[in-house]
Amino acid sequence: MKKFIAKGSLFFCVALFIWFVPALEGRAKGGETIKTGVYAGDISLAGMTKEEAEKTIQEYIASMEPVEIVLLVADNQEVVTTAGELGIGWANPQIVDEALHLGTQGNIVQRYKVLKDLEYENKIYPIELDFDIEAINLILTEQCTQYNTEPVDMGLVRENGVFVVQEGQIGYGLDVEASIDTIYEYLTGDWNRENCSIVLNIEVNEPRGTEEELLLVKDVLGTFTTSYSTSNGNRSANVANGCRLIDGTLLYPGDEFSCYDAVAPFSERNGYYMAGSYLNGKVVDSLGGGICQVSTTLYNAVLLSELEVTERNNHSMIVTYVDPSADAAIAESSGKDFRFVNNTDYPIYIEGRTTSDKKITFTIYGVETRPEGRTIEYVSEVLETINPTTEILYPDAGLPIGVVNVTGAHIGYKAQLWKVVRENGVEVSREIINNSSYKMVPRSAVVGTATADPNAYNALMEAIATNDINHVRNTAAMLAAQANAAAAEQQAAPTE
Numbered sequence: 111m112k113k114f115i116a117k118g119s120l121f122f123c124v125a126l127f128i129w130f131v132p133a134l135e136g137r138a139k140g141g142e143t144i145k146t147g148v149y150a151g152d153i154s155l156a157g158m159t160k161e162e163a164e165k166t167i168q169e170y171i172a173s174m175e176p177v178e179i180v181l182l183v184a185d186n187q188e189v190v191t192t193a194g195e196l197g198i199g200w201a202n203p204q205i206v207d208e209a210l211h212l213g214t215q216g217n218i219v220q221r222y223k224v225l226k227d228l229e230y231e232n233k234i235y236p237i238e239l240d241f242d243i244e245a246i247n248l249i250l251t252e253q254c255t256q257y258n259t260e261p262v263d264m265g266l267v268r269e270n271g272v273f274v275v276q277e278g279q280i281g282y283g284l285d286v287e288a289s290i291d292t293i294y295e296y297l298t299g300d301w302n303r304e305n306c307s308i309v310l311n312i313e314v315n316e317p318r319g320t321e322e323e324l325l326l327v328k329d330v331l332g333t334f335t336t337s338y339s340t341s342n343g344n345r346s347a348n349v350a351n352g353c354r355l356i357d358g359t360l361l362y363p364g365d366e367f368s369c370y371d372a373v374a375p376f377s378e379r380n381g382y383y384m385a386g387s388y389l390n391g392k393v394v395d396s397l398g399g400g401i402c403q404v405s406t407t408l409y410n411a412v413l414l415s416e417l418e419v420t421e422r423n424n425h426s427m428i429v430t431y432v433d434p435s436a437d438a439a440i441a442e443s444s445g446k447d448f449r450f451v452n453n454t455d456y457p458i459y460i461e462g463r464t465t466s467d468k469k470i471t472f473t474i475y476g477v478e479t480r481p482e483g484r485t486i487e488y489v490s491e492v493l494e495t496i497n498p499t500t501e502i503l504y505p506d507a508g509l510p511i512g513v514v515n516v517t518g519a520h521i522g523y524k525a526q527l528w529k530v531v532r533e534n535g536v537e538v539s540r541e542i543i544n545n546s547s548y549k550m551v552p553r554s555a556v557v558g559t560a561t562a563d564p565n566a567y568n569a570l571m572e573a574i575a576t577n578d579i580n581h582v583r584n585t586a587a588m589l590a591a592q593a594n595a596a597a598a599e600q601q602a603a604p605t606e
Contacts, residue, residue, distance in 0.1 A: 147228035148209045151237040155209055163206045167237060171200050180307040181249070181293070184257040184282030188307075191249055196297070197242020205235040239298050246293050250286050254310065258283045264319030266327060266360050266459050273459070273475075275324045278317030285311040318362050319457065327459050329478035332414030335471040336407045336431045338400070344383035345400035350464045351381040352404035356472070357462035361452040366420060367460075369405045369448040370440045376401070388426050389443070392517065392551075402439045403431055404470065405448045408460070409438035411472040412450050413488055413529070413543070415458070416480070421449040424546035427520045433490035434525035435546040454479070483534040488527055488543065496522030498552040501579045509558025511566060512590025514583045522550025555579045557586060566593060 144163060146156040153170060155163045175194030183189055212233060213224040227233075261281030267274050288311035296308055338349050352373045361367055376382050376398030385399030402425065410432065412419060423446040425439045438448040452458050456477040463471045498519045506513075525546050531539045557574060561567050566589045573585035 142210075144209045145213050145225065145228055147232045148212055149232055149234045150205060150209070151234070153237075155206075160206055160210050163209065164203065167200065167203075167206070170237070171198060171239070174198055174303055177303065178305045179297075180305075181254060182307055182309045183254045183284060184259060184312050187257045189249070189253045189257075191253075193241075193297070195245065195249065196293070197245035198297075199240040199242065201238040201240035201298070202236075205237075209233075209235060239301075239303075241294055241297055243290060243294065246290050247286065250284065250289055250310075254289075255284050255286070261315040261317040263317045263360070263362065264321070264324055266324050266457070267358060268459065268461055268475075273325070273327060275321045278319060280317060281315035283313045283315060285313050324457060326477050327457055327475050329476060331416075331454075331458065331474045331476045331478060332411045333471060333473040334407055334410035334414060335469055336403060336410075337469050338403055338431065339468040341400060341468065342385065345385035346468055347381075347383050348385055348398055348400040349403050349468075349470055352398075352401045353462040353464050353470050353472075354381075356404070356408065356460060359460040361458050361460070363452055363455055363457070366449055366451045369408060369438075370442070370446075373398075373401055373404065373440070374442065376442065388439075402429070402437070402441075404462075405440045406432055406437045407470050408462075408472045409448055410436060410488070411460075411474050414486060415474040415476070416486065417458070417474070418451040418453040419449070420451055421447050422544060423448070424544075424548065426549050427551060428523055428548045434492055434523050434548065435490050435527035435544055436488065437546075481533070485532045485535075487530045487532070489530055490525060490527055492523055492525045494522075494524040496524075496550040498550055500552050501577050502552050502554040503574045503577060503579065503582060504554065504556045505559045505571070505574055506556050507559050509556070509560060510590075511558055511561040511570060511593065512586050513556075513558030514579070514586050515556045516579060516583075517554045519553035520549065520551040523548045553579060555582065557582055561589070561593065563593065 142159060144155040144158050148155045150163070150167050151170075153166060155166070158166065175192060175198060177193045179191050179193060179196065181189040181191060213221055213228070215221070216224075259279075259281050262279035264278040265276030267276060292311055293308055338346060341349065355373045356369070359367065359372065374380075376396070378397065382398040382401075384395045384397055386393045387396045387399035387402070388394075389396070406429070409419075409422060422438045423440075424435065425437050428434060429437050439446050440448055454476055458474055458476040461473045461475065463473075465471075498521070501519075523546075525548075527543045527546075529539075529541050529543050530537060557570070559567060559570055561570075570582075570585060570589055573582045576582070
């Protein structure tokens, strides 16, 4: 009985195999196309070759390129872009190979089971999207960041001797890196592939300062005045203009002030005129000549306020409106600047004023925290005086004989500045603040040598060789007088 059953089972399996193999072989021969019931998303891939399936899915993705995506940026502004501009692409093209090989791998039973399953339930492969990170970054940086706004700190102005607080303004800035992640994760994850809006990552930057804090700014920390009464109209205008550009500056704790940045550029459009300034040991006319008196006056007010000086340069030659080592030069050509930091715990306010009698004053207001009875004095000490011992003469054949243009000498100095602190009249400290070296420049003269008289020319050149400007001046005057007299006699002579 058992043998009969075993032989019957074997006969049944052989019969099933004979019937099933041709069916599978027939389906296997059709393995170059995708089986019925296989989908990519909502797209049926039944009967398609690999190339046909890939083309169909690519066309589906391309159909989404015009879909509008609105990026919500700072200050409720909108930037409209498209999926195509964001570089939409296909992230999982391998699903076509998987779909193509479905039901063609494994043993006969496994393959048969897959085919039978497809008759009752579709096999759906999700179409995953990708986006170009560089394209997203480009749109964010070129189109979205233009709506960034800097915060405007609470301000302070002094009107008729009274401080008035000005409201600030919140600033908004796009966090580009975080926004790239936000866009990419949404479009590759939760996006329903229709028009949509995406809120970008916006940083809110609060303005500095409060009304209570700014109303504390009322104490005079330091004030200093210099005179420019000997200046001509152009130089006087430059001093007043530089003062105006600095007036009203508010510095919060830790802020650094650059005098050059505040008063530049030196142009007519910015209110400057041609006036004398130092260049390579000479006085030359330049736009903004005299601006160093502005920086110098402010420097002394800063010293008295005991703010932290981070850059200070002395002039190439000595100036007359402050003591040696009490000056602070700025110069575009040599990169000189005057900088300082508000090293107090409160805001400070810089007031600049000029008067009709040509005086410039800077006053620095803040919150006085130094003890009563504490006074500060800055003392200039000249370490060395270098007097000119020679004179320099420059013959100029382009000028007529008799012309002598003299440039005065500049005495050279080496000096240092002391800070002396007293408490209740008693000196408690003395320290050197800076050291300065000023060039010695000899007196010089440009001497005209143009003449048709060789004797006069030789006499003048002999005088120039003495390097004595006074002697040259006398000789040139005498020769010019002789030339004028000879010309007059020739003109008065009767003609035949």
